[in-house]
Amino acid sequence: VISEQPKNLLGIPVLNFHCRRFWSIHRKALVPCGDLSSIGARGRMHSRYLGKDQVLKAALNKALNITEEYALEQATNESIQPAAVSVSDAFREVIKKLALTNASEETNVLGLTLPGREKEQDRIMKFLRSAIIGEASPEGDKDYTDEPEQASVKSSIFIAGPPGTGKTACVRSVIERLRHEQADGSLPEFDFISLNGMEMRHPFEAYVKFWEALSGAKKDKRAPDVAASFLERHFSQNSHKDKLGVTKSLVTVLLLDEIDYLVTKKQTVLYNFFDWPLRTSQNTSGHRLVVVGISNTLNLPERLKPSVQSRLGGERCDFQSYAVDAMVKILNMKIAQESPNSPAVFDKDAILFAARKTAAVSGDVRKALQICKSAAEAVLMEMESEADSSGGRPEIVRISDIQKITRESFSSVISKAVSNSTPFEALLLVTLASLSRTSGRGTGGFDMKEVMTKMESIASGSGDLQYTPAPTLAETIDMLHRLGEARVVSLHTPKSSSTTFRAAQGGSGGAWPLISLPMEDSNVLSALRGSPHSALAEKYLGRAGLW
Secondary structure, eight states: OBOSOOEEETTEEEOOBOOSEEEETTTTEEEEOOOHHHHHHHHHHTOHHHHHOHHHHHHHHHHHHHHHHHHHHHHHHTTOOOOOOOHHHHHHHHHHHHSOOOHHHHHHHTOOOOTTOHHHHHHHHHHHHHHHHTOOOTTOOOOSOSOGGGTTSOOEEEEEOOTTSSHHHHHHHHHHHHHHHHHTTSSOOEEEEEEEGGGOSSTTHHHHHHHHHHTGGGOOOOOHHHHHHHHHHHTTOOSSBOTTOOBOOSEEEEEEEOGGGGOOSSOHHHHHHHHHHHHHTTOSSSOEEEEEEEESOTTHHHHSOHHHHHHHOSOEEEOOOOOHHHHHHHHHHHHOOSSTTOOOOBOHHHHHHHHHHHHHHTOOHHHHHHHHHHHHHHHHHHHHHTSSSSSOOOSSBOHHHHHHHHHHHHSSHHHHHHHTOOHHHHHHHHHHHHHHHHHOOOSSOBOHHHHHHHHHHHHHHHOOGGGOSOOOHHHHHHHHHHHHHTTSSEEEOOOHHHHHHHHHTTOOGGGSOEEEOSSOHHHHHHHHTTSTTHHHHHHHHSGGGGO
8 A cells, every 4th residue: 555645765756655464374364464553562572671571561561651641641732633534444453453363462462351251360360379479379278299288389270161262361461460560579570481282293392392491591402301301400409590500580480381282191291290380389499380281171180190180289270161241342342443533343233143153152252253353354345346336335344244254154065065974974073073172273183093082982972873883993084085085174194293292192103194174163063053963063062062
């Protein structure tokens, strides 16, 4: 977009261009560009110095707030009225806000609240504050430890819930509030490190990433076994600076997200990560570790070995799917306009319809954001195409626009193929959708052993003779070939690192591809409704199947 008329610079005509969209290599699509203030906010968030010096960060935030208040006061005194915003610009601004971004970063950068998660935030806040200070937990519950003197201090918490319910965002929001308390001097110094199991090529790589982050500016990268031994020595020292030369705060808060990916055959990785905080909880003069584990698998602790369960302890925080009221608040917060002269983009009934539609299917707020974003893009495109014609459509997103987007997403060719699937094909698709929902894996896929085990469990628990006995390995392979050629399922051959990961979990290894479902689990449920397999889909993919 040309922002102004040409100017002469040293006798040469110069045009200034403003890019409204850029190509994202991760999303493989055009993404709206942010304004200068958002870019500056992200730069401050990722700054190496502001991330370490909380006092400097608090001072900068205070200065920025004073500057904004001064500018607002000057504008008020001079009676400067904000310029009117066109309908097209208002639509583009809302579409940019509805883009699927990291909600956990938005809570830090933009200061957004998390509606419907007040109780969960308060519980996490009480736990982390007590763990950082080293006091006994307010509830007074006992951990499942072998040493009675350690039962009073809790040093780990397990957080579980369906995908898209704000688990990571709540933890990061609490950490940001605790950092402000630390900057004010009301909380001891602590360091925060975040690891995501989905980003690990192998579960043992968590040792490498943790030690690399713990070593600070040195970025000491070691082999997994060496890093594990260094971590063991680090949390066994009784001084601020250990023999390895790493100087850190006494308390380290570790966020382990997607811990499902850290489960190995012997489960040693999870055991060590939850055993270190247990052994250091009573260490008053050395390093202490506090671990926050997040999983999309609700019954993960019950599936682990008793030794690992005892290290996890009894501190849990379960997240339920978003209700309609909370989802409406989130959508209204996302589409709120900064300028009072901006025209309304969404009708209130359209927002309510999108929230109810999503809450009835999955409760994942990210799907509601995607539906509203697609509807706004479709209306904007229709408005621009009819700009030259008279009597165009209303310049607002209505319920009919939301309905159109939901029908298009649920009535694709693949959805029709799913609705006409055979009993064994429906069983396989429900199995993959159930695995995707309970594990929360957005990338990668599942190996043959995971699929076969889950499929046998669903077939035996369905109580329907058309799904029993479960298909054999040869029958499953034939189905995968047919569905893969039709692009109903995706077959991906992993690299050597991923193969080792699957083999470490007792999977099939490199002989078999990883299997994933390209469509959402909610779309599988919608496609099978009204078919002979609707009861199976409702049982394992409906709202009741989450808990």
